[in-house]
Amino acid sequence: MWLRLLVQWALFFWCLLLGIQLGLFVRHFQSGGNAPYYPRYPGVEAFLPIGALVSLKNWLFNGQIDPVHPAALVLFLTFLALALLSRKSFCSWFCTVGTIEEVLWKIGQRLWGRLWQPWFWLDRLLQSLKYMLLIFFIKLIVLDMPLAAVRGFLAAPYWAMADIKMLHFFVSLAGIPLVTIVLLLVLSLFFRNPWCRYLCPYGALLGILSFFSPARIRRDPAVCIDCGTCSKVCPARLPVDKKIQILSPECTGCLTCVENCPQTGALAMAVFKRPLPKWVFPLLVVGIFASGVSAGMLSGHWQTSLSYADYRRLIPLVPMLGH
Ligand code: SF4
Ligand code: SF4
Structure with missing residues (x-):
């Protein structure tokens, strides 16, 4: 992105x-x-x-x-x-x-x-x-x-x-x-x-x-076409196309998977399960x-006292x- x-x-x-x-x-x-x-x-x-x-x-x-x-x-x-x-x-x-x-x-x-x-x-x-x-x-x-x-x-x-x-x-x-x-x-x-x-x-x-973050990558299996692109491009090598949501501590929120997903609405960063528009x-x-x-x-609490x-x-x- x-x-x-x-x-x-x-x-x-x-x-x-x-x-x-x-x-x-x-x-x-x-x-x-x-x-x-x-x-x-x-x-x-x-x-x-x-x-x-x-x-x-x-x-x-x-x-x-x-x-x-x-x-x-x-x-x-x-x-x-x-x-x-x-x-x-x-x-x-x-x-x-x-x-x-x-x-x-x-x-x-x-x-x-x-x-x-x-x-x-x-x-x-x-x-x-x-x-x-x-x-x-x-x-x-x-x-x-x-x-x-x-x-x-x-x-x-x-x-x-x-x-x-x-x-x-x-x-x-x-x-x-x-x-x-x-x-x-x-x-x-x-x-x-x-x-x-x-x-x-x-x-x-x-x-x-x-783990405690309300923000998670979420996949909608009803829209997803199982192309596997999200997993292929994920720098953390997470099996995004096999999960509904990504809870792994390896997920860095880089949004590479979302950017590369060819199916609109299949994959998004979501907060409390609500998908966010890409810019949010x-x-x-x-x-x-x-x-x-x-x-x-x-x-x-920014400048040093020295x-x-x-x-x-x-x-x-x-x-x-x-x-
Ligand atoms: S946001 Fe980045 S690290 Fe997290 S699942 Fe998507 S591609 Fe992988
Ligand atoms: S890239 Fe999108 S459409 Fe393809 S498997 Fe992943 S979520 Fe499904």
């Missing part, structure tokens, strides 16, 4: 811009103030989901919204709300990793004329990896991390510089992380979405929440995202933090 591609690529270039802007922001401080100053945009905190989980625990149990990276929590909650209301749409509409993987498997499909898929048992086994990773993080942070440790983490310089550490990680990629990323990129030319399908704990969490679901997805971000901004002086003091320490 062209609208989804538009949103995906707008978000992709926006994230690229945020990364470049963060790099220029850091360069200003590293140059001792000689390089021009560029502001840092809080949107980069979307890339701190583990810290956001700690922040969520702090909010729920200590009653405080972390002022250092409030946008991390706002965006995390926005994406959870997206999953609850509009399935795992974060993955196919907003996630930059999902966008890169989608481009690669489409290139692979063109190059080789087909894509591969693991045997059924191996596919299921590999899919369980992302749930294991999710359980690991839930146990580590939600269950085992004492509230005092939560407060300590959020007050530490490591958390204050988490976005800048992440930038360093990506610009100085080497060793095992580099090999892993290259391997995943190469695999994406042969298999659909290996990271999203098998390894992403964020996607696993959103998929579980999407994209509006819902973008509207939830915009509302979440606006709520964060208007409530004063000052220019804090960054001037902490940025030189970044290479030492966490070692």
Whole structure:
């Protein structure tokens, strides 16, 4: 769907811009103030989901919204709300990793004329990896991390510089992380979405929440001509033509099946069993995202509490933090 591609690529270039802007922001401080100053945009905190989980625990149990990276929590909650209301749409509409993987498997499909898929048992086994990773993080942070440790983490310089550490990680990629990323990129030319399908704990969490979403792909068997196109085009390889509704946590609400269905009225995204006109679901997805971000901004939980002086003091320490 062209609208989804538009949103995906707008978000992709926006994230690229945020990364470049963060790099220029850091360069200003590293140059001792000689390089021009560029502001840092809080949107980069979307890339701190583990810290956001700690922040969520702090909010729920200590009653405080972390002022250092409030946008991390706002965006995390926005994406959870997206999953609850509009399935795992974060993955196919907003996630930059999902966008890169989608481009690669489409290139692979063109190059080789087909894509591969693991045997059924191996596919299921590999899919369980992302749930294991999710359980690991839930146990580590939600269950085992004492509230005092939560407060300590959020007050530490490591958390204050988490976005800048992440930038360093990506610009100085080497060793095992580099090999892993290259391997995943190469695999994406042969298999659909290996990271999203098998390894992403964020996607696993959103998929579980999407079980409760009132939005579902619904097929009307009275109108359907059983051509099987919907199943063939589904990036998540779901048996759409065999189901009345799609409840799978793998459904990302990408609407590819609906777009390709040749029979008007046979397939639609539906809310509480009522089929939606094609333009409504994209509006819902973008509207939830915009509302979440606006709520964060208007409530004063968007900009960091860190000052220019804090960054001037902490940025030189970044290479030492966490070692
Ligand atoms: S069932 Fe339809 S909306 Fe869900 S992932 Fe497959 S193609 Fe996308
Ligand atoms: S693409 Fe449409 S008509 Fe074909 S099987 Fe799927 S729902 Fe039925």
